[in-house]
Amino acid sequence: MAITAVQAHRGSPDPASGIAENTLEAFARARRLGADGVELDARLTADGTIAVHHDPEIPGLGPIADLRADQLPAHVPSLAAALDACSGMIVNIEVKNFPSEPGFDADDHLARDVAHLVAESGRTSSVVVSSFWPQALTKVHDTRPEIPTGLLVAPWFDPAEIVPVALARSCTAVHPHATLVTGALVTEARRAGLSIATWTVNDRPQLERLIEFGVDTVITDDVPLVLDTLGRRPF
Numbered sequence: 001m002a003i004t005a006v007q008a009h010r011g012s013p014d015p016a017s018g019i020a021e022n023t024l025e026a027f028a029r030a031r032r033l034g035a036d037g038v039e040l041d042a043r044l045t046a047d048g049t050i051a052v053h054h055d056p057e058i059p060g061l062g063p064i065a066d067l068r069a070d071q072l073p074a075h076v077p078s079l080a081a082a083l084d085a086c087s088g089m090i091v092n093i094e095v096k097n098f099p100s101e102p103g104f105d106a107d108d109h110l111a112r113d114v115a116h117l118v119a120e121s122g123r124t125s126s127v128v129v130s131s132f133w134p135q136a137l138t139k140v141h142d143t144r145p146e147i148p149t150g151l152l153v154a155p156w157f158d159p160a161e162i163v164p165v166a167l168a169r170s171c172t173a174v175h176p177h178a179t180l181v182t183g184a185l186v187t188e189a190r191r192a193g194l195s196i197a198t199w200t201v202n203d204r205p206q207l208e209r210l211i212e213f214g215v216d217t218v219i220t221d222d223v224p225l226v227l228d229t230l231g232r233r234p235f
Contacts, residue, residue, distance in 0.1 A: 065103020
């Protein structure tokens, strides 16, 4: 069986224990469970801090793009704090910047600032920056070409366009939804020099097929399940 890396989706939250997604506690739990890395979401605040949060708005407070860092709830960390908490792990930073969301920035300042922060943190070899928004990946590459980037691909994307779009944006990886992954796609990505990470995999039969196809990374909500399927002993 090929070696496949395991990334914890938004960390490893545990609502029953009060551990929310995209928090320092969720990242620490992912480490304890034995994940190789974490996937997290980045958004820009009104005063230029990179916050780690999935949704564009915080209930009761409003859009993150309209809030200063000191207005964020205590459980919402900065990306700098998250990188510190994930020392020694791979960190998959998803840049969130969509035209349909509040605070959309056509100049992709978030992508630029993420690239600078990653470089200043000395994490260029242990981070990948991903996004559904291809222009953000171009901005990362133009800012810091040494930082790996991955094109996130939604289920409705044309599979035939995945590798060409990723190459056009100077990506080093493709991150397709699990339903899009086939042996042919993995082969095409490999021939193009692209690694392949897939999301969000929580089903053992699906996971076994993906591992057989030879994906490099699995992003999951269930780290112990993936480790067990890989024959690695969960912690």
